[in-house]
Amino acid sequence: MTSASPSFQSRLAELQRIGREIAAPHAADVDVRSRFPAETLAALRAARLLSAPVPRELGGDGFGVRELAELCATLARACGSSAMVLAMHYVQVASLVRHGGEQPFFRDYLAELVVQQWLIGSMTSENGTFGEMRASLCAVEREAGRFTLNKDATTGSYCAEADAILVTARRTAQAPETDQVLVLVRRGEYRLQATGGWDALGMRGTCSPGFLLESAGAEAQILPCPFADIAAQSMVPYSHVLWAGLWWGIAADALARAGRLVRELAKRRPGHLPGNAVGLAEAAAQSQALRHHWMSLAGELDALEAPGGAGRADLGSIGWALKLNHLKIAASEAAPRIVHQALQVTGILGYKNDTAYSVGRHYRDVLSASLMISNGRILAKNASMLLVYQDG
Numbered sequence: 038m039t040s041a042s043p044s045f046q047s048r049l050a051e052l053q054r055i056g057r058e059i060a061a062p063h064a065a066d067v068d069v070r071s072r073f074p075a076e077t078l079a080a081l082r083a084a085r086l087l088s089a090p091v092p093r094e095l096g097g098d099g100f101g102v103r104e105l106a107e108l109c110a111t112l113a114r115a116c117g118s119s120a121m122v123l124a125m126h127y128v129q130v131a132s133l134v135r136h137g138g139e140q141p142f143f144r145d146y147l148a149e150l151v152v153q154q155w156l157i158g159s160m161t162s163e164n165g166t167f168g169e170m171r172a173s174l175c176a177v178e179r180e181a182g183r184f185t186l187n188k189d190a191t192t193g194s195y196c197a198e199a200d201a202i203l204v205t206a207r208r209t210a211q212a213p214e215t216d217q218v219l220v221l222v223r224r225g226e227y228r229l230q231a232t233g234g235w236d237a238l239g240m241r242g243t244c245s246p247g248f249l250l251e252s253a254g255a256e257a258q259i260l261p262c263p264f265a266d267i268a269a270q271s272m273v274p275y276s277h278v279l280w281a282g283l284w285w286g287i288a289a290d291a292l293a294r295a296g297r298l299v300r301e302l303a304k305r306r307p308g309h310l311p312g313n314a315v316g317l318a319e320a321a322a323q324s325q326a327l328r329h330h331w332m333s334l335a336g337e338l339d340a341l342e343a344p345g346g347a348g349r350a351d352l353g354s355i356g357w358a359l360k361l362n363h364l365k366i367a368a369s370e371a372a373p374r375i376v377h378q379a380l381q382v383t384g385i386l387g388y389k390n391d392t393a394y395s396v397g398r399h400y401r402d403v404l405s406a407s408l409m410i411s412n413g414r415i416l417a418k419n420a421s422m423l424l425v426y427q428d429g
């Protein structure tokens with residue numbers, strides 16, 4: 038079930054090499070020191086992989102959701118934090134392409150991003166909005182074609198390393214909390230002050246402390262359409278599919294380690310099924326189901342915008358909102374279960390941090406899945422939608 042285009046296959050092969058030769062060997066150090074995976078990002082830049090979502094006419098690869106998710110899943114098998122950085126960056130770039138791509142400012146910006154391989158971070162979370170992405174307290178202040186925007190962000194992954202950040206804010210100081218816009222602020226036009234550290238359980242290489250942001254720029258940097266549309270048509274669908282892909286990738290690597298151990302044991306006693314082989318079989322079935330879930334939804338998303346598809350506006354429907362939320366809930370619950378199962382299979386060799394079968398980092402990284410937009414919040418939204426929605 039891999040995409041066939043030759044340009045995609047060569048990009049995927051390059052990413053596999055980066056995963057094997059750079060991300061995987063540094064993953065433990067990135068995790069222990071809670072540091073940015075700088076070597077991996079340098080390699081992704083050198084391979085021009087940061088512009089994969091940019092249309093071909095602007096110099097990028099023009100990859101769809103399915104291809105981007107496969108790239109993230111592949112990198113996750115080497116380093117979960119690196120894959121999360123790549124996935125979050127792709128979500129930001131895709132949002133710019135899909136909602137700013139017709140504007141001269143953003144067309145020029147995207148063409149420049151291809152050349153410079155800029156990295157874009159995200160600031161949607163804010164102190165006081167309690168994890169609700171669709172509400173902002175901070176507001177854009179406009180004057181004479183310029184804006185200022187200050188935000189007290191709870192979490193800003195790799196923002197200290199980014200070349201630009203996409204920030205949500207109220208449209209004006211008078212606008213209600215849900216009347217939001219998305220603003221591109223560029224390095225050199227903002228000041229960041231960390232408001233805490235990032236000594237987290239997992240995803241330690243994403244370097245995601247809180248930040249006070251002070252920024253200014255030209256009004257053209259404010260995306261023209263409401264953030265409500267950007268969230269429904271791009272940010273949520275791309276996040277949920279790319280995240281599901283990378284959570285699966287983390288689980289798949291843990292399972293691969295468990296598989297290697299079981300085969301080692303089997304070789305030692307030919308003709309005997311190792312005691313932990315059945316546990317491996319159970320987890321393998323769960324892994325396949327998860328892989329098919331994100332891949333099929335990614336395919337549906339791409340088909341929506343292919344000739345003859347229902348079009349992007351369909352993503353504003355309750356049916357699509359539920360379907361994407363179901364993927365997020367299912368993937369964020371299944372991936373930790375698979376890693377847990379891999380730990381049962383590997384036993385103490387998986388529990389120790391210094392063996393070829395260690396799955397501790399995988400376990401800690403994948404536990405972030407249910408918190409990245411909390412499952413409780415998503416389920417409450419689904420519950421409301423299901424009061425009025427009947428499938429089929």
Ligand SMILES: Cc1cc2nc3c(=O)[nH]c(=O)nc-3n(C[C@H](O)[C@H](O)[C@H](O)COP(=O)(O)OP(=O)(O)OC[C@H]3O[C@@H](n4cnc5c(N)ncnc54)[C@H](O)[C@@H]3O)c2cc1C
Pocket residue numbers: 125158159160161162163167168169192193194195239240243245405408409410411412413414417418
């Ligand atoms: C590794 C990582 C990287 C991140 N990077 C970024 C980033 O770069 N930029 C960014 O903006 N954000 C980022 N975030 C933040 C993330 O996307 C969420 O916004 C944030 O984790 C939510 O904070 P919270 O857990 O306090 O959320 P809340 O949604 O307030 O949830 C807190 C608790 O309340 C429960 N809850 C909340 N609402 C309801 C409800 N309606 N019904 C039932 N229960 C409810 C939840 O289940 C949960 O237990 C990152 C998070 C992680 C883990």
